Amino acid sequence: MAEAAFVSCGGATAPQARRREVVVQGKRVKTVDVHAHCAVPAAMALVGRALETEALLMSSTADRIRAMDEQGIDVEALSINPYWYTAERDVASKLIQIQNETLAEICAAQPDRFVAFATVALQHPDLAVEQLEQGVKKYGLRGAGLGGSVDGLELSDPKFHPFWAKAEQLGVLVFIHPLGTAELERTGRLGGNGLLTNTIGNPLETTIALSHLIFEGTLDRFPGLKICAAHGGGYLPSYAARSNAVQTTFPHRMTGTLKKKPTEYLRQLYFDSIVFTPEALRHLAAETGPSQIIMGTDYPFPWTSTSVDHILNTPGLSDADKVAMLGGTAQTLLGIPA
Numbered sequence: 001m002a003e004a005a006f007v008s009c010g011g012a013t014a015p016q017a018r019r020r021e022v023v024v025q026g027k028r029v030k031t032v033d034v035h036a037h038c039a040v041p042a043a044m045a046l047v048g049r050a051l052e053t054e055a056l057l058m059s060s061t062a063d064r065i066r067a068m069d070e071q072g073i074d075v076e077a078l079s080i081n082p083y084w085y086t087a088e089r090d091v092a093s094k095l096i097q098i099q100n101e102t103l104a105e106i107c108a109a110q111p112d113r114f115v116a117f118a119t120v121a122l123q124h125p126d127l128a129v130e131q132l133e134q135g136v137k138k139y140g141l142r143g144a145g146l147g148g149s150v151d152g153l154e155l156s157d158p159k160f161h162p163f164w165a166k167a168e169q170l171g172v173l174v175f176i177h178p179l180g181t182a183e184l185e186r187t188g189r190l191g192g193n194g195l196l197t198n199t200i201g202n203p204l205e206t207t208i209a210l211s212h213l214i215f216e217g218t219l220d221r222f223p224g225l226k227i228c229a230a231h232g233g234g235y236l237p238s239y240a241a242r243s244n245a246v247q248t249t250f251p252h253r254m255t256g257t258l259k260k261k262p263t264e265y266l267r268q269l270y271f272d273s274i275v276f277t278p279e280a281l282r283h284l285a286a287e288t289g290p291s292q293i294i295m296g297t298d299y300p301f302p303w304t305s306t307s308v309d310h311i312l313n314t315p316g317l318s319d320a321d322k323v324a325m326l327g328g329t330a331q332t333l334l335g336i337p338a
């Protein structure tokens with residue numbers, strides 16, 4: 001609104017914020033950002049959680065929409081990083097109720113620009129099952145967002161099997177976003193310059209989470225799961241073959257049998273595209289298959305503002321690959337009309 005209201009001295013209207021329309025081979029592509037953060041303060045207040053940045057708020061979406069328009073993002077799939085994994089059951093229940101209702105309202109207000117992942121209190125797995133089902137069926141949310149661990153437990157812990165079973169049954173996408181590696185933070189090893197708690201702590205947690213889901217057999221037990229890992233899956237796709245090599249190097253340390261080679265599971269997982277260079281995206285696609293990569297921005301955290309161009313300008317990707325990464329795959333997974 002505001003940016004369109006300026007009138008120049010000559011009386012002509014100043015140019016409106018431009019909405020970039022992404023085109024591949026002459027055809028408009030509806031682009032989807034699978035990695036976009038937001039916050040619901042009324043829910044955060046229940047556990048005294050402070051807002052990290054006002055840019056997370058959805059009370060006014062003008063700045064967010066402007067950023068989306070400039071970057072060529074048509075739809076954001078909103079998620080909220082879990083901060084409630086230590087909450088008692090009744091608080092967690094109320095918190096998630098407020099949060100998912102609000103997410104549904106945000107999406108309903110601008111259905112052509114926003115969809116959202118349900119939030120779930122995974123520390124109470126039976127509750128999380130109900131919250132996922134209600135989130136999808138009652139509130140029209142498109143899956144669930146999880147952290148990379150739950151109050152010290154791995155996502156592969158059998159305690160969470162009922163949740164994975166429900167996600168598989170509903171056929172919805174589960175977006176895994178790391179919360180950092182709290183255990184390392186306590187030792188001070190991620191202190192000092194460079195925000196290592198986030199810079200390497202976040203992708204490290206994703207690497208650990210995915211490795212357990214593979215090696216503990218969770219992905220064998222629930223083969224229909226649709227999981228998207230943030231930040232290109234952390235470090236796992238960069239060094240995936242080591243997970244195969246351990247099977248022959250230390251076979252006596254394999255405590256369970258897997259149905260496939262560890263690297264083959266990367267071809268059934270999804271990964272966002274936040275890997276920064278064309279070479280990294282090329283390598284990710286080589287390890288996972290281009291069909292497994294979904295565009296992400298990490299908005300409002302300014303890790304990148306060129307997610308569209310990153311995909312468009314990566315050599316070796318076909319036009320079909322680019323269309324799939326920019327939005328095609330996400331449309332299918334998230335039920336977004338073309």
Ligand SMILES: [Zn+2]
Nearest residue numbers: 035037177298
């Ligand atoms: Zn993020």
